[in-house]
Amino acid sequence: MPAPQRVLPIGMWKNASPKSYPWLVSTSEREPLVRIFVSLFFATATAQIGLGIISPILPLYARTFSASGLAIGLVFAAFSASRTLFGPILGRASDRVGRKSLIVAGLASYTAVSILYTLAGNLWQLGLFRFLQGIASVMVTPLAQAYVGDLTPRGKEGQYTNLFYSSQFMGMAIGPLLGGGIGAAWSYESAFYAMAALSMVSLLLVVFTVPADRRLPAISRPSRMAPIRQVIAHDAVKAMMTYVATRGFWRQAFNTFYPLYGVAALSADEASIGLVLSVYMFTEGFLEIPFGFLADRYPRMRQIVVGSSCAPLALVAIPFVGSTWGVALLAFAMGAFSALGRASLVAIRTELGRTYGMGTLAGLQGSAFAFGQMFGPLVSGAVVDVLGLAAAFPFGSGVGMIGTVLVIAWMRRWLRKNPGDAGVARRRPHPNRGCEIPGGP
Numbered sequence: 001m002p003a004p005q006r007v008l009p010i011g012m013w014k015n016a017s018p019k020s021y022p023w024l025v026s027t028s029e030r031e032p033l034v035r036i037f038v039s040l041f042f043a044t045a046t047a048q049i050g051l052g053i054i055s056p057i058l059p060l061y062a063r064t065f066s067a068s069g070l071a072i073g074l075v076f077a078a079f080s081a082s083r084t085l086f087g088p089i090l091g092r093a094s095d096r097v098g099r100k101s102l103i104v105a106g107l108a109s110y111t112a113v114s115i116l117y118t119l120a121g122n123l124w125q126l127g128l129f130r131f132l133q134g135i136a137s138v139m140v141t142p143l144a145q146a147y148v149g150d151l152t153p154r155g156k157e158g159q160y161t162n163l164f165y166s167s168q169f170m171g172m173a174i175g176p177l178l179g180g181g182i183g184a185a186w187s188y189e190s191a192f193y194a195m196a197a198l199s200m201v202s203l204l205l206v207v208f209t210v211p212a213d214r215r216l217p218a219i220s221r222p223s224r225m226a227p228i229r230q231v232i233a234h235d236a237v238k239a240m241m242t243y244v245a246t247r248g249f250w251r252q253a254f255n256t257f258y259p260l261y262g263v264a265a266l267s268a269d270e271a272s273i274g275l276v277l278s279v280y281m282f283t284e285g286f287l288e289i290p291f292g293f294l295a296d297r298y299p300r301m302r303q304i305v306v307g308s309s310c311a312p313l314a315l316v317a318i319p320f321v322g323s324t325w326g327v328a329l330l331a332f333a334m335g336a337f338s339a340l341g342r343a344s345l346v347a348i349r350t351e352l353g354r355t356y357g358m359g360t361l362a363g364l365q366g367s368a369f370a371f372g373q374m375f376g377p378l379v380s381g382a383v384v385d386v387l388g389l390a391a392a393f394p395f396g397s398g399v400g401m402i403g404t405v406l407v408i409a410w411m412r413r414w415l416r417k418n419p420g421d422a423g424v425a426r427r428r429p430h431p432n433r434g435c436e437i438p439g440g441p
Helices: 027-053 058-063 069-097 100-118 123-138 141-151 157-185 188-209 228-233 235-266 270-297 300-320 324-356 358-387 389-417 419-426
Strands: none
Touching: 027 100, 027 141, 027 157, 027 188, 027 270, 058 069, 058 123, 058 235, 069 100, 069 123, 069 141, 069 235, 069 358, 100 123, 100 141, 100 188, 123 141, 123 358, 141 157, 141 324, 141 358, 157 188, 157 270, 157 324, 228 235, 228 358, 235 270, 235 300, 235 324, 235 358, 235 389, 270 300, 270 324, 300 324, 300 389, 324 358, 358 389
């Protein structure tokens, strides 16, 4: 088994001492690490605002190419296909060569692809640019999460990692509001130019304020890593991947087809559509923070079960709600329960990643989520073409509930086979204890 990884808290600096954290020798060594967290937080939020700007616009933009429901699903699936393929590869690479260079490359690619969207001459080009954007996204958000995971103290996994995760959701919450307003006031192309500008801001922020992680003395990684197939075979990892895959399925189906449903059934405009999408993301981003504290203090398994069960159930009610505000209330419920389950899941993933690679597990989680995002619009698009727009929502709910059953089964098997790991899922873990994959190096 690899030597335990040294981890550095990103908060509570005044209380830190050489006795508690012997590799901290001076205040001057701590302060740069605070700046790293803050810089990555705002860079990720800014990039996600840019990405969220096109959420209410892209389905309507695809309609200008006379696209069917299935074709729109294929365009959205292209983004997730590249994330599925490249997530584990780039996550593993970041564990070996460092994270900053890959994050910078991803943000530069974001900027370029944003401009390419405006040059799309047909639906296939739009799908190609969406595929390239997916590769860029894998280099940004999961690797920034892994960087922060490297700095997270033991026993505080829920608090610190979920505080950082909130930047992603806050950005995605603000983005649709801006995108809907930009699309209504100017043009679809204006939203893509705004995404390019925000991506460039994020790029400059990371280049000038975030150091190469390999140079930080407070970060160390395992000298040997378990084979990727062995990591995937672990029951806790399978549960994590199933959770995010099924959640990605129904959430992306909602993001894809609610804009069309809102226009057709509720006579909603772009701004109203952006409001609904923003409520979901803002709720999840805001509640990710307090639920992160809960994940460090109360049984994580129960929170995962409640969150993964209740969030998709709200989808069933959407066809029976006759107003935008009613759908916004359901979006609030979906965001709240999603945050509850995700906060504990991220805490468990951080403990596993501490020994077996933060980038590896962040990449696997991102890949599984993207897999769900890929098939969500694709399969739901086929359902929409046969049964109508309203059918996408109860169908997605059913997929989410199947995922919940599988998550519970794998989590229970993990704890039954490895009773020593019960503290990771059921209560706050001991600060000196790691999480071991049986049979690992």
